[in-house]
Amino acid sequence: MSDRKPVLEIEDLSVAYQTANGLVNAVNDVNLKVYPEEIVGLVGESGSGKSTMAYAIMRLLKGDAFVTKGHIKVMGEDLYALSPKELRKFRWNKISMVFQSAMSALNPVMTVQTQIVDTLTSHRPEMSKAEAIKRAGELLDVVRIDRKHLNSYPHELSGGMRQRVVIAIAIALSPGFVIMDEPTTALDVVVQRSILDQIREIQQVEKFAVLFISHDFSLVAELASQVAIMYAGRIVELTKSGTLRLGERHHPYTEGLLRAIPHLTADEVVIEGIPGTPPNLVNLPSGCAFYPRCPLATDECRKARPNLYQTDNAIIECHLFKGDREVQHV
């Protein structure tokens, strides 16, 4: 895998929000690579920094949020070095995003066709209107919505259909990399499942890479090949999704999450929450951010931030894995 060029390369990225209470360190020294045609899951609780990271990658941070450190390269290109005009061409042609809430991602007073055509012509100015309209129809075919809905307004569509339209818009210009930020969170399970199946199907045809952001472990485990687990702005573990179960070697936080979800089919139903609450991002704990909640914490965890260790199936940031090979980056 390493001989291919990654579509996404994040190096020592830190993002902070300026607030009245001081700097909120939402993302802290994160490294991550996503390779072509790969689906990588990004899992974390609310406030773990997963959405902030997505916005940073898209260069969509606004207002009080800014990148304090590090580099982001998408297909070898540094988004932050582009001029506004270049950025506009880069977005959607190379990288696009599916936002969390389909209702607010779509304009309520524009028809589906107008929105798709708008996206196409603004990110690819050389495309004629007629071409764009033709492509809009094709895109609805791809996401299996009847073409008659080209003239529908968002409120006339069901939640699942709206999310499909948002996905259609995201893949409109065949980007190589799509960020999906909780695309199915607000939907019923059956609709959620059919959209996930569809994402997988389209991804296999169009061959784009995906960074799939979610808080739902079991869902990401089914979809992604690799899963990055985020806690307090750090990626504390990057693991093969097939090994996301108890009994494998994982970060204590990952293990805590696995223990916290009731399983549908497991024989023994014992669940255990993680004590305490996620840390305040203004005053991060010293050392490992998870130590106040970690059942296995030692003095060392309080004092020093752990290094990364490579196990058979994962890269884990935890002092407990000292016996394993130390690595520099995930």
Next chain:
Amino acid sequence: MSEQRNLVEVKDLLVKFPIADGGRRSFIRPVDHVSFAIKPGEVLALVGESGSGKSTIGKALVRIVEPSEGTIHVNDQDVTHIKRRELVAYRRYVQMVFQDPFGSLNPTRTIEQHLTFPLKKHGERGTNVSTSVDELLERVGLTPVAETRVKFPHELSGGQRQRVAIARALAVNPKFLVADEPISMLDVSIRAGILKLMNQLREDFNLAFLYITHDLASARYFGNRIMVLYGGKVMETANSDELIRHPMHPYTRLLLAATPGSGIRGALPETSNKAPNLVEGRKGCPFSDRCPLVTDICREQDPPIVQVSETHTTACHHV
């Protein structure tokens, strides 16, 4: 448990709401002839998608919405249409925990005030009130108590707020709690704690629950029995393990197949994702326009209730 009498008995419950249908007045039926019973200390999990009527049933039980037809008996009392004083007295038996712990607490009141109010409303006076507040907070694990008492909701995390909401419901010593998606807005690491707390309360107070959820996995964990709803009608009811392991109704099977981690692989049967039709006068099985097994009879006639075993029933023409 089976010899015990029912604490809650719902028969043929029907709730309808008026809607404007092009100027004509017509009705939808979010709850359409639903019957079930809950024993003391039992948890009935109500599972369904949005629009299935699960929250409306919960609200009808605590009498926030008025049932249109049918009866609700709690503790042998007919509470279907009681009013005023009787209703206040009834709510000492039944309390509700809502989905959104951010919306269900008053941002301008301290936690102490949140708990004092129901205590006083239902008759406690003097120093008893203060002791009860301490006990309640300890019960739900919000310690140190003295610190929590003076806090405002915005100073607490989502999980802690939901604990306050549970403590408030417990203030009147109810025998029955309606919990409407109490964990769906909480973070994964917090959910287990709330589920465990509710489990503990059930054991300690022999508290019965109507646990409303869209998540089959948590329904299986917390519920003794699971009742699956679709379009305001009961599709299938069985003991939790039985329902997950041997689902009979095509809708239950679809739900199970769609739940991540279900072990059932492969594509879902191709069905439309249309929302169920709730308009009054609709015929047949509400699931008929999505069902892979649908035949003409499903669109015409209400499905019979099939007794699969003593504790397992399903409503389908094709079982």
